[in-house]
Amino acid sequence: MKRTLATAALVAVSLVATAQAEEKVKIEFAYPYSHLFDVTYEKIMPKFNAQYPNIEVSIRATYENYEDGTNTILREAVSGNLPDVTMQGLNRQAILVEKGIARSLEPYINKEADFAKDGYHDAMLTLSTFNNEVHGLPFSVSLPVGYYNMDLMAKAGITEFPSTWSEVVETCKALKANGVENPIFWGWNITGNWFLQALMWSQDEATIEGGKFNVAGDAGLTALETMKTLFRECEMKNLEWKEALSSFSAGQVAMMFWSTSAVGAVERSQGDFTLKTGPFPGIAGTPKGLPAGGNAAMLVSQSDDPAVLEASWAWLKFITSGEGAADVARTTGYMPPNKAANEIILANFYKENPNKQTAVDQLPLLRDWQAYPGDNGLAVTQVIYDGIESIVVGESDDMKALQEELVEEVQSLLPAEGS
Incomplete structure (x- = not known):
């Protein structure tokens, strides 16, 4: 009987462990301009789900524009109802950093052994750098x-x-x-x-x-x-x-x-x-x-759960890195702020899509979109x-x-x- 009870106990523990392992970490995400980006995230999401099957990304109602996005985040910060990751206009990041809403990404970047090799343009990272710390990863850049x-x-x-x-x-x-x-x-x-x-x-x-x-x-x-x-x-x-x-x-x-x-x-x-x-x-x-127009992904999660924060970082990094950034160019007219997307994944893309090449040709003119x-x-x-x-x-x-x-x-x- 003791052996039977012990065996049953081990099976129960195993089932609980399996259920916990299969339980998805849920995060929330919000972005602007549904007419531009809905098709982009429809492309990105299956790729992310395949790579991170244990993370479930719930998408909130889209912001009308960048002003609406910033106003919404400021309100949600007061009510304690922030998403985990938000897309904000490049010229709207500063206020979220100044008010302590956007988290520094440095702790996560420092854990990434090959972060610099992943292809982020230094010039683009500077658009999201405040007090010598990166608070956003540029997602798309326009002119x-x-x-x-x-x-x-x-x-x-x-x-x-x-x-x-x-x-x-x-x-x-x-x-x-x-x-x-x-x-x-x-x-x-x-x-x-x-x-x-x-x-x-x-x-x-x-x-x-x-x-x-x-x-x-x-x-x-x-x-x-x-x-x-x-x-x-x-x-x-x-x-x-x-x-x-x-x-x-x-x-x-x-x-x-x-x-x-x-x-x-x-x-x-x-x-x-x-x-x-x-x-x-x-x-x-x-x-x-x-x-330079465009937006950046910012970590604004109010969660203290390390699993949620790590899942949020996984999503944020995925959508701004090579393959995710490449889908921005494929579905919009934005330029990826990522060398891997531009030089490797999209090697022939602009030759085949000359209407999207125009902005790339103007990149030497790029200046700050001032806040x-x-x-x-x-x-x-x-x-x-x-x-x-x-x-x-x-x-x-x-x-x-x-x-x-x-x-x-x-x-x-x-x-x-x-x-």
């Missing part, structure tokens, strides 16, 4: 480009891409004269005031310099005047950005200036026309710089958005007056010098 409906361009006899905004205006006029009702959409309403920063970096000027709003000078006025000229001379319609992408994909807009991130989405939904992408025009020739310092960064973004919208809808005609108004309001929201 602004031009999208062209070559069928509509042909109506006006145009075969070459405009290289300056003055040439863009002349192209608009030629298109209008040849029956193209909607010649242009210029992405002023893209997340994070990205196109304002593009016009500033085009002139080799930062938008934030020494903690101050650097739009007060000649470069800032030139940026505003350039927008006004484009909007007025091209008679650009005030489209919401999703509507603009849909209109271009449907063949209703001849030229669209937007992030390369949307190439995959546009190609999947485009009508019967020839699509080509071209370099982002400059103010007086080739831009001197352009802001607005302090707790009011999101409010600053909204103030600038409202100011640019006033040009689009015709409320603002005096760009010098608008410049002064923006500088005063933005500067009042930035941290005081020495604070």
Whole structure:
């Protein structure tokens, strides 16, 4: 009897151990822009599940955009309902680090013997490095480009891409004269005031310099005047950005200036026309710089369970490393911030996908997508958005007056010098 009971006890212990071994570690993940990235994670997830069958990744409702993503994380940090891993815009990482929400990845990186060999570009890691510690792994990087409906361009006899905004205006006029009702959409309403920063970096000027709003000078006025000229001379319609992408994909807009991130989405939904992408025009020739768009994966888990944290790191590392990063390029227009993805896995990819090559050719122009310092960064973004919208809808005609108004309001929201 004793032997039978002992045997039964051993079997019971074995069954419990087996059940525990098979029990999955569950983690939660949140990301923005479902129209861009849903298809990406559909590609990545089966590969991750095959490699990590004991980890279950639950995906939360997607963020509308990067501002929504940051606002959501700030709220969830207060309510104690954070996901384990979040995707945040490259220009929105700092506030999560400053508030102690994003965990340093250094303890996990230090355990990876071949981390550097895994292919991360040092320049990309610096975008997520704060106080000499990496807090995010870049997942995707974008630059602004031009999208062209070559069928509509042909109506006006145009075969070459405009290289300056003055040439863009002349192209608009030629298109209008040849029956193209909607010649242009210029992405002023893209997340994070990205196109304002593009016009500033085009002139080799930062938008934030020494903690101050650097739009007060000649470069800032030139940026505003350039927008006004484009909007007025091209008679650009005030489209919401999703509507603009849909209109271009449907063949209703001849030229669209937007992030390369949307190439995959546009190609999947485009009508019967020839699509080509071209370099982002400059103010007086080739831009001197352009802001790096994109996002990074950050560990924001509030769990103290080592298994959850290690599972979160496994997911975070997988999606940003070679194969995961390569799926970003395959399904979107983003560039992987990972040498293994670009140079090995995607060796022939860009030759076969020239519309996605355009942004890669502009990489030497890459500059920081600047964050607005302090707790009011999101409010600053909204103030600038409202100011640019006033040009689009015709409320603002005096760009010098608008410049002064923006500088005063933005500067009042930035941290005081020495604070």
